[in-house]
Amino acid sequence: MLSTPLIGDFSVAPENDALRAVRVGIITFPGTLDDRDAARAVTIAGGTAVGLWHAEANLQSVDAVIIPGGFSYGDYLRAGAIARFAPLMEKVVDAAAGGMPVLGICNGFQILTEAHLLPGSMIKNNHLKFSCADQLLRVENNSTAWTNAYELGAGMVVPLKNQDGQYVADEKTLDELEGEGRVVFRYEGENPNGSRRGIAGISNAARNVVGLMPHPEHAVEPGFGPDSSAYGEVGLGYGTDGLRIFSSVLNSLVAGGKS
Amino acid sequence: MPRIVVDVMPKPEILDPQGKAIAGALPRLGLTGFAGVRQGKRFELTVDGDVTPEILEQARTAAATLLSNPVIEDVTRVEVIPEA
Numbered sequence: 480m481l482s483t484p485l486i487g488d489f490s491v492a493p494e495n496d497a498l499r500a501v502r503v504g505i506i507t508f509p510g511t512l513d514d515r516d517a518a519r520a521v522t523i524a525g526g527t528a529v530g531l532w533h534a535e536a537n538l539q540s541v542d543a544v545i546i547p548g549g550f551s552y553g554d555y556l557r558a559g560a561i562a563r564f565a566p567l568m569e570k571v572v573d574a575a576a577g578g579m580p581v582l583g584i585c586n587g588f589q590i591l592t593e594a595h596l597l598p599g600s601m602i603k604n605n606h607l608k609f610s611c612a613d614q615l616l617r618v619e620n621n622s623t624a625w626t627n628a629y630e631l632g633a634g635m636v637v638p639l640k641n642q643d644g645q646y647v648a649d650e651k652t653l654d655e656l657e658g659e660g661r662v663v664f665r666y667e668g669e670n671p672n673g674s675r676r677g678i679a680g681i682s683n684a685a686r687n688v689v690g691l692m693p694h695p696e697h698a699v700e701p702g703f704g705p706d707s708s709a710y711g712e713v714g715l716g717y718g719t720d721g722l723r724i725f726s727s728v729l730n731s732l733v734a735g736g737k738s
Numbered sequence: 739m740p741r742i743v744v745d746v747m748p749k750p751e752i753l754d755p756q757g758k759a760i761a762g763a764l765p766r767l768g769l770t771g772f773a774g775v776r777q778g779k780r781f782e783l784t785v786d787g788d789v790t791p792e793i794l795e796q797a798r799t800a801a802a803t804l805l806s807n808p809v810i811e812d813v814t815r816v817e818v819i820p821e822a
Contacts, residue, residue: 557807564804593807600809602748603755647752647810673753 489522491701497733498525503725504541506571508533508562512549513584513696520696521545524725533565542732543580543624544571546587548640548694558601558643559589568594580624580728581688585641588680588690597681597690598656599648604641605673613705613718614639614693615667616679620660623686624731628723634709635664635720639671639693646674646681646692656681664691695721739784742797745815746806747778778814781805789818 503521505528507514518528529541533551538544551562562568568590575581575596583591591597604610615636618629629635648656653675656662664680672692680691698704698721705718713719748754754776761775783797794816801813 556804560804560807592809598809600807602752602810605753605755607755607759645753645755649751649809 492523493525495525498729499527501526501543501729501732502529502539502541503527503728504529504531504538504544506531506533506544506546506567508549508551508565508590510550510553511547511586513547513694514549516694516696517545517547517584520699520722520725521729523699524722524729526725526729531567533562533567536566536570538567538570538574543728544574544582545696546571546581546583546590547696548585548587551586551590554586554643557589557593559586559591559593562586562590563593572596575683575688578685578687580731582625582724582728583688583690584694584696585644585692588692589643591688591690596688597683598652599646599675599681601643601692602645602647604644604671609640609642610644610671611638611640612671613637613707614671614679615709616664616691616693617667618663619665620663620682620686622660623663623682623689623727625689625724625727626663627731628727634667635695635698635723636705636707636709636718637693637695637698637721638705641672641692644672644674644692646678648675653678659684661686663689664693695724697721699725739786740789740821741819742783742785742789742794743815743817743819744781744783744797744801744805744813745778746781746801746811747776747814749810749812752810779805782819794818 505517521528589601618633621629621631661682663682666677666679682689701717706715708718756777757775806813
């Protein structure tokens, strides 16, 4: 459904047949906003982006799935609550149980919690305002399918933009996440939304399913990203710290025998 | 048509930012008698004909699966409101 994005200079993408053979599906729900950006990010990282429509019941033989940001079904009931029951989500839940890498970004993270692929939930930001800022994160776990291209403890600057970004879970769940090393990203500096223990992203026990609130797909292309980077000084708009998320999953699938 | 009312409230231990904002606004109106506000949701499911035990059970299932998220919310009421 969604072909490779039409406009853009993809000359920064690596020329590598093994990477190009990896098919990453991006699901579009009614109200999804960031599907094209996620597809661009996969393309720029060197992989092949495959558009998936929520009402289909076929994952089209993709090797990984990204559930992008936006406001699925307007977020009218709860963020992600209705999207969870889409036909394609059943397939995603099954594929995730079989080890397929799944990434949920922002609304995608909310959908993964509603689908019970990840614990906890997101509620309204503690300051009640929509947040939009370049956010510094710390990579707390680089052994997931989506973070292996980062050094452990590395920083990354990516945009944070949401209304319901406050991560909550009960103390037992939070202790489990911490104890098992499943906190994947934490906010650096001031907590932007009141998330418990500064959590910005988590994984499942098997490390193949990851959800995060900030948007790595908006920090992949020089000239169209944040104004800063955790990897030294960059020019305005030249932050591309989010790209390694997409390189990570391509690398781990190629290393795992997908070519 | 009879209605089944489902009330959903944020769990007591979950911070309710909307409720807090409302609680902050009340004293500005001179209404100082309240110690706190919690904001919940009310759903009205209308039924053609009688509310059978099966339909009421369906409402309970809807309340527990789609209408509430047990991580952050409690279902505090599932009740038939007869036709006026």
